[in-house]
Amino acid sequence: MRVMAQLAMVMNLDKCIGCHTCSVTCKQAWTNRAGTEYVWFNNVETRPGQGYPRTYEDQDKWKGGWELNRRGRLQLKAGGRLKKLLTIFANPLMPSIGDYYEPWTYDYDRLFSAPVTEDTPVARPRSLITGEPTKIKWSANWDDDLAGAPELAPADPVLRKVSDQVKLEFERTFMFYLPRICEHCLNPSCVASCPSGAMYKRSEDGIVLVDQDRCRGWRMCVTGCPYKKVYFNHRTGKAEKCTFCYPRVEVGIPTVCSETCVGRLRYIGLILYDADRVAEAASVRDEKALYEAQKSVMLDPHDPQVIAAARAAGIPEDWLEAARRSPIHKLIFDFGVALPLHPEYRTMPMVWYIPPLSPVVDVLRETGHDGERAGNLFGAIETLRIPIGYLAELFTAGDPEPVRAALRRLAAMRSFMRGINLGGERDESIPAAVGLKPEEIEEMYRLLAIAPYAERYVIPNAHAEEGARLEELATGCSLDYEGGPGMGGPFGEASGLPAPVAVENFHALKERQATDDLDRASELRGRVNLLNWDGKGAPDGLFPKRKDKS
Amino acid sequence: MNALDVTLWVVAPYVALTIFVLGHVWRYRYDKFGWTTRSSQMYESRLLRIGSPLFHFGILVVALGHVGGLVIPKSWTEAVGVSEHAYHLTAVVFGTVAGICTVGGLAILVYRRRTVGPVFTATTRNDKLMYALLALTIVLGLAATVVANIVGGGYDYRTTISPWFRSVFYLQPDGEPMAGAPILFKLHALSALVLFSVWPFTRLVHMLTAPVGYLTRPYIVYRSRDDQAGSRPPRRGWEPAGRP
Numbered sequence: 001m002r003v004m005a006q007l008a009m010v011m012n013l014d015k016c017i018g019c020h021t022c023s024v025t026c027k028q029a030w031t032n033r034a035g036t037e038y039v040w041f042n043n044v045e046t047r048p049g050q051g052y053p054r055t056y057e058d059q060d061k062w063k064g065g066w067e068l069n070r071r072g073r074l075q076l077k078a079g080g081r082l083k084k085l086l087t088i089f090a091n092p093l094m095p096s097i098g099d100y101y102e103p104w105t106y107d108y109d110r111l112f113s114a115p116v117t118e119d120t121p122v123a124r125p126r127s128l129i130t131g132e133p134t135k136i137k138w139s140a141n142w143d144d145d146l147a148g149a150p151e152l153a154p155a156d157p158v159l160r161k162v163s164d165q166v167k168l169e170f171e172r173t174f175m176f177y178l179p180r181i182c183e184h185c186l187n188p189s190c191v192a193s194c195p196s197g198a199m200y201k202r203s204e205d206g207i208v209l210v211d212q213d214r215c216r217g218w219r220m221c222v223t224g225c226p227y228k229k230v231y232f233n234h235r236t237g238k239a240e241k242c243t244f245c246y247p248r249v250e251v252g253i254p255t256v257c258s259e260t261c262v263g264r265l266r267y268i269g270l271i272l273y274d275a276d277r278v279a280e281a282a283s284v285r286d287e288k289a290l291y292e293a294q295k296s297v298m299l300d301p302h303d304p305q306v307i308a309a310a311r312a313a314g315i316p317e318d319w320l321e322a323a324r325r326s327p328i329h330k331l332i333f334d335f336g337v338a339l340p341l342h343p344e345y346r347t348m349p350m351v352w353y354i355p356p357l358s359p360v361v362d363v364l365r366e367t368g369h370d371g372e373r374a375g376n377l378f379g380a381i382e383t384l385r386i387p388i389g390y391l392a393e394l395f396t397a398g399d400p401e402p403v404r405a406a407l408r409r410l411a412a413m414r415s416f417m418r419g420i421n422l423g424g425e426r427d428e429s430i431p432a433a434v435g436l437k438p439e440e441i442e443e444m445y446r447l448l449a450i451a452p453y454a455e456r457y458v459i460p461n462a463h464a465e466e467g468a469r470l471e472e473l474a475t476g477c478s479l480d481y482e483g484g485p486g487m488g489g490p491f492g493e494a495s496g497l498p499a500p501v502a503v504e505n506f507h508a509l510k511e512r513q514a515t516d517d518l519d520r521a522s523e524l525r526g527r528v529n530l531l532n533w534d535g536k537g538a539p540d541g542l543f544p545k546r547k548d549k550s
Numbered sequence: 551m552n553a554l555d556v557t558l559w560v561v562a563p564y565v566a567l568t569i570f571v572l573g574h575v576w577r578y579r580y581d582k583f584g585w586t587t588r589s590s591q592m593y594e595s596r597l598l599r600i601g602s603p604l605f606h607f608g609i610l611v612v613a614l615g616h617v618g619g620l621v622i623p624k625s626w627t628e629a630v631g632v633s634e635h636a637y638h639l640t641a642v643v644f645g646t647v648a649g650i651c652t653v654g655g656l657a658i659l660v661y662r663r664r665t666v667g668p669v670f671t672a673t674t675r676n677d678k679l680m681y682a683l684l685a686l687t688i689v690l691g692l693a694a695t696v697v698a699n700i701v702g703g704g705y706d707y708r709t710t711i712s713p714w715f716r717s718v719f720y721l722q723p724d725g726e727p728m729a730g731a732p733i734l735f736k737l738h739a740l741s742a743l744v745l746f747s748v749w750p751f752t753r754l755v756h757m758l759t760a761p762v763g764y765l766t767r768p769y770i771v772y773r774s775r776d777d778q779a780g781s782r783p784p785r786r787g788w789e790p791a792g793r794p
């Protein structure tokens with residue numbers, strides 16, 4: 001047994017209101033630079049929908065992730081090492097900017113500079129790729145809230161797997177939001193695809209990063225990731241991806257997307273797993289067994305044997321303590337409501353989801369039933385084929401049973417707690433029906449509904465003995481910004497030494513502090529420093545500085 | 551040998567070689583972040599998928615051919631029984647085919663750079679200079695081969711250019727044989743020298759980090775945080791305690 005620790009996330013989809021706050025704050029913190037205009041480390045998709053980039057889940061087309069070869073061994077779906085090297089000069093499986101979207105800005109200056117005329121001047125869109133006037137045809141969430149769904153949703157690869165009659169039933173459709181970040185997989189195919197070995201999984205906390213100094217722009221990681229969560233910075237020619245906000249989690253504060261989530265639906269905690277068994281579990285033959293296989297790799301942090309092995313592996317005590325308090329472990333094992341996204345890609349993703357009960361409740365309500373009654377809910381979970389089938393294709397490779405089990409528990413929590421809140425009556429038959437004790441349901445309710453900050457985020461600090469130099473650790477995403485210390489070296493943009501994160505923050509802060517009037521506000525490049533905002537008060541730079549106290 | 555010949559065939563090679571080596575060392579130390587192919591495949595891939603493999607595979611064969619022709623002495627190939635005629639035939643056939651692939655690929659790539667809007671916008675001045683030198687060298691090389699071998703009935707560069715090439719690396723430079731070579735070969739060699747001296751400062755550096763190690767390394771890379779204590783090595787006097 002080789003115990004390793006992994007920072008993991010669970011998102012409770014029932015609470016997502018699709019506000020995109022997480023995407024925007026993430027972008028503001030990490031990808032508001034030239035070359036990353038189209039890059040959304042966090043994006044929120046409306047399901048059913050095509051996702052971002054378009055139809056990324058269609059692995060017959062994109063060939064991301066792993067598959068089993070004839071001998072039952074894991075191999076990259078896009079081809080082995082030799083094939084990778086032979087196609088390195090033009091990667092046949094790389095999405096083009098059109099599969100994402102052509103980023104644009106508006107000709108805002110026209111609004112001010114246009115001569116006086118009868119007509120109101122219009123700011124026309126301009127492509128950020130060519131600089132030419134453009135027509136906006138697509139974006140990262142073009143099919144938000146099922147916009148254009150009758151035409152667009154049928155191309156959803158998940159929907160196509162579920163059923164042919166879905167198109168016919170579209171009027172009675174269901175909808176939910178799926179926020180996505182990099183899964184920080186236990187068996188990351190992006191890392192395996194990188195020819196230069198620039199991508200790596202941090203052995204302390206499992207965060208998957210791109211070493212910007214070693215990336216040579218071979219683009220194979222973009223193909224390798226089935227979730228399409230490695231992006232190619234088209235200006236610097238380097239791959240970039242979600243960093244799990246490592247500068248933040250190292251000091252124990254949650255990622256920006258979690259911190260700013262309006263629905264408070266994200267949970268962060270540690271999982272201990274047996275690294276020696278990952279490959280074996282990822283190669284079980286039956287795709288539907290992958291969910292259980294992945295669970296079997298994760299270890300019980302209360303088990304004395306596991307604790308001993310973890311100590312032997314050098315995992316510090318406070319981390320073990322955090323693993324025992326981990327909300328992730330509770331949601332996956334104790335409550336059994338969290339499921340992995342697309343386990344069939346065999347990458348062992350570590351951002352899990354609590355499937356949404358709302359499509360079921362909605363159908364019940366629309367048909368005039370009480371959507372909170374345990375009996376109704378249980379019945380609907382059994383009979384509603386389409387929402388369940390769809391969720392199963394997302395979370396369990398098509399096996400409806402784990403989805404049903406999770407939804408039944410959510411339904412049980414809903415009606416049990418309603419009983420208590422309305423009449424004070426504890427109908428203990430409801431928890432029993434889903435195999436939980438009433439106290440467990442109440443604990444789950446506390447975690448899911450009340451969700452106190454300290455229980456949602458149980459993040460141990462990085463080792464204190466590593467001290468201040470952690471903040472200088474710039475192995476991940478480079479934070480160069482235009483005109484910043486790392487941009488504009490002698491070989492064109494972004495050459496020269498990258499700016500360490502702390503230095504960059506320091507520059508941004510200093511710049512803001514040195515600006516004393518609003519006339520120069522435009523020179524701030526609109527940067528609000530979310531990366532080192534701790535969730536209290538207003539983030540630095542969100543509001544202009546007061547001129548003077550009087 | 552006059553002074554010009556000495557400058558061109560004795561001094562210049564060392565200057566180019568020094569810039570090439572030191573340039574790479576310097577670039578690697580100073581600009582790891584800029585060390586990339588800066589692929590433009592995101593913008594356009596239809597032309598790239600024809601042009602780029604054509605060019606790259608072509609140039610790889612050409613490079614191999616140069617190793618065969620310049621590095622391996624004629625006496626060696628003859629010792630293993632390859633006659634001048636057989637060598638010549640293989641070299642001309644392979645060389646011409648690979649050369650044409652390279653030039654064709656390059657033509658497609660240059661056309662693409664010029665006509666596809668986003669690719670053109672992403673082209674720096676540095677790139678343009680590099681493209682010009684690269685194209686010049688390749689075209690001169692192909693022209694020299696074609697003119698000498700096919701039109702002119704054969705030129706045995708292995709008795710003139712190759713000894714000169716090797717003499718540079720023996721540190722006993724002998725410009726004499728080169729001074730007598732046909733003009734096209736001379737121009738080809740000169741433009742190559744210029745190309746090598748700008749090489750470390752262009753995106754051609756990606757060649758030096760061709761990822762052959764990928765074939766043998768384990769798929770999943772784990773790295774510890776303390777592998778690298780910061781984005782740069784600690785300055786003198788600031789090394790963390792407890793390290794020898």
Ligand code: SF4
Nearest residue numbers: 182183184185190225
């Ligand atoms: S989800 Fe993240 S860790 Fe997993 S393969 Fe994609 S980029 Fe790599």
Ligand code: SF4
Nearest residue numbers: 016019020022261263
């Ligand atoms: S901020 Fe939270 S609620 Fe809003 S879209 Fe993101 S995950 Fe959903």
